[in-house]
């Protein structure tokens with residue numbers, strides 16, 4: 001069976017997409033929404049925006065609510081190190097459009113929003129051009145399709161913040177419940193799904209029509225100490241982190257592989273000896289990390305994890321939106337502490353105090369999960385790479401092996 005790729009080797013316009021059988025599934029679901037409902041209500045796909053919630057459960061939750069309904073395709077993608085949604089919009093915009101409209105047709109939704117970062121100018125142009133040439137207004141005349149730009153702020157990608165922007169707000173999380181499936185855009189039950197999640201829907205239904213399971217692929221964005229950072233389409237049942245790093249040109253800089261952070265800045269590090277695990281959710285979880293949006297950071301021995309933790313905690317401290325006092329306190333304390341350690345002014349006792357911060361905020365109300373995000377990277381870095389922390393604490397500088405020979409490519 002051939003693997004249907006999400007990212008073709010060059011940009012697909014409408015003619016290319018149609019030549020691959022594009023928009024046939026949408027036509028079938030418009031003609032028979034029950035077909036879409038039957039397949040999407042039992043797909044094993046989990047959301048690829050980071051939280052990995054079951055798509056089928058979310059789809060069914062929206063379907064169970066009264067019409068009118070809405071669909072929001074989330075391509076805000078402000079997570080550092082992630083570029084997969086932008087790659088989809090610029091290279092294969094029609095696969096995202098078709099998937100989003102399949103969900104809309106199956107749900108009988110009357111509102112569709114493509115939510116894209118205002119900073120993604122190339123991708124916005126590509127999406128707008130694809131929408132204009134798609135002819136969807138003829139296929140779905142009763143559906144209002146809009147492109148709404150997301151503010152350049154990490155939390156604006158969170159589901160309730162996205163709905164808030166679409167409804168004219170400033171783009172801060174409003175808290176859940178009510179869940180978007182109950183009360184979303186304009187008060188309508190809304191399916192909020194990531195752009196890559198939705199890009200899978202056409203091939204899922206095509207496979208079901210053949211009586212088969214789709215051959216899954218996923219988009220991994222590789223950054224860090226590699227020769228060719230970028231977005232790579234992988235087979236989770238075949239590719240390992242070792243093969244993924246090889247596809248990204250191998251290690252750059254100096255030294256050997258030290259660690260991988262598989263799921264973006266909020267995920268735990270795994271050590272080099274775990275690099276032969278498959279790039280799949282189950283193996284990543286078994287190795288003690290989280291798959292997130294598969295923004296894979298590769299770390300060579302020449303790089304200090306304390307410095308990476310400083311960068312990560314700085315990001316979360318700056319990006320927390322200030323609505324929830326415990327989040328403000330926790331993210332800023334994490335950053336101050338790691339910064340002190342990195343600058344040679346920290347201590348083990350100071351690091352230990354982070355546990356108390358954690359215990360202090362654990363039951364306090366918060367409107368989104370950003371508050372939890374600094375913990376896995378810092379905890380895992382400390383327990384897996386104590387020598388890096390010891391060097392900063394005891395000797396005031398990095399332990400990273402800056403004098404090692406260049407990595408063999």
Ligand SMILES: Cc1cc2nc3c(=O)[nH]c(=O)nc-3n(C[C@H](O)[C@H](O)[C@H](O)COP(=O)(O)O)c2cc1C
Nearest residue numbers: 047048049074076077078155157158159193194197
């Ligand atoms: C701080 C924060 C930022 C987020 N940013 C994004 C984003 O840019 N894109 C995205 O798809 N999901 C983002 N999410 C997750 C969304 O809340 C939501 O779970 C997701 O869009 C649902 O799609 P999925 O089920 O297909 O993953 C973010 C969540 C949080 C807490």
Ligand code: SF4
Nearest residue numbers: 321323324327367368
């Ligand atoms: S948890 Fe943090 S980022 Fe999320 S809404 Fe509250 S203050 Fe903002």
